[in-house]
Amino acid sequence: MQYDNCVDYIEKIYTLQYDVLLKDNQSAVNEYIDFCSNRQILSIFDFNNKQLHLFGSSISTKEAEKRFFDLQNELLIENIKSRKIDGILWWYEAWDATWQQYSVKVTSDIEYHYKTNISSVTLLNELGEQVKIDFRKLEEIYGTRIKRIRRSKIDELQPIYWKLTPLNIERFLLDPESNEYIYIKDNFDTKMKGHYTRFITIERIQNMRLFKQFSILHEEYLTKYGKIDNGTMRFLYHGCPESASTKIIERGFNRSYCGVNGKFYLSIEYIDYNE
Template identity: 30%
Template sequence: MALENYVKKSISVSEQHDLSGLKKWTQPTIDSFYMYCFQRLVIPEMDIHTGYCKLFGSKESVREAENEYYRQQTKQSEHARLMVVARDVIWAFKKDENDWEKFPSELNARIEDAFISKLKMFKYTNDKSVEYEIDFKNNHETCVATQQHRAIIRHDDVRVPPHWELQTKNVQRFVLDENSHEYNDIRELFDKTMTKKYTTIIRIERIQNKQWYTQYNSYKNFSAKEDTEKKLFHGCLQESANLIVNSFFNRSFAGVNGLLKL
């Protein structure tokens, strides 16, 4: 009886429902939290779709895991805030005479956050443990160890094509009018390689993804190469097409015909 009472007093179960923040957790964040729990002999049970989280273990360990959850949630919220801040902005440094190189996504967001916060300088350490200091006024960064300078640039041109429809969301699909020049131009291009290889065209949609269009445009502006843009048709399942619409082209979406180009 004494042992049973001791166990009851020592063991704790924490159960929470509908955690809206949990529904937005990324896989790396989930993996990190699970590892933290296992190291402290806490058994986690989570469902990110419903926002459910249950923790089982000693009272002290469960309390520590709860604190880690809120720490991860704060970190995730800050990451999401930074991504929104820098969604339509790209920072790059001059790699050589003709080429610019983009900063990594998270660093890009931190630089933009410092810039809009009116900071004069911003320090960071890259993935090679080299420390740099950015001077926003003079548009350059300095390697702290060698004192070498290199130019930086901020690109925030978010203009979209004039023929795009007015949209209320970042990503929207619009069915083209069969009598429009845009529709006929695309159909003519498609028929160059696909004539007599299909029965009918059900519809042609224009995908308006502001974020990806902005980043694509920025890539073109930073590239020293010219006239490299190509048009192609990519055959895939409807599920993969939906992923591409929202997340751009990604090799992980390749399926049974993911490598087929028409």
């Protein structure tokens, strides 16, 4: 591997949250090493100390970091779906209001005590702090510092590419370099190119309740119309104000609003049953 002498290289160290899963999936590890190598990043898995070392430019290392966290999540979901491991996760709210997973060991400790129905327990978190976990208030307490905590269970229907989150509904900005972003933009451009001025962002909406409803309908359509053309699945590009999009994200489409804000071609329903 050759390095550009004009670039400042850094070392980043990350904790292997699911080291056992990585050990059992050498092909995924090799794929990740190739991913890093193609971006001139040296990656070293230190399973003895449960660490990943990355050596590379700051930009490339950030990209490798994102792929590493995605890889761990993908392996976790795969093993949960195959019922090899439990799907319970415990989370704490970080200082920047994001939700972060506890380590596997801390999660196991919290879950063990949670199932005993006690009101609270004192244990060590991953920082080595002796904290109080209050199950009634769902809080982690360390001196005067209080963090909110959550318990979640990964649903087997959850798509493997979804981000793990303890929230029922969440919006994620897609990386413009990701395959998901490129696929959606290309599909949008085949129908709408020339009808918009610029692309700003693409967000993935993760709403498990609505996704389950969609999955049930999709299975019915596959049975009724066949797998050719994916059960007659189509993309719908729907323009609306921010206030309306927020309601759609939370509750789904409301067909009673069809045509309320005008129509360009004809009156249609949000879902066409082709009957």
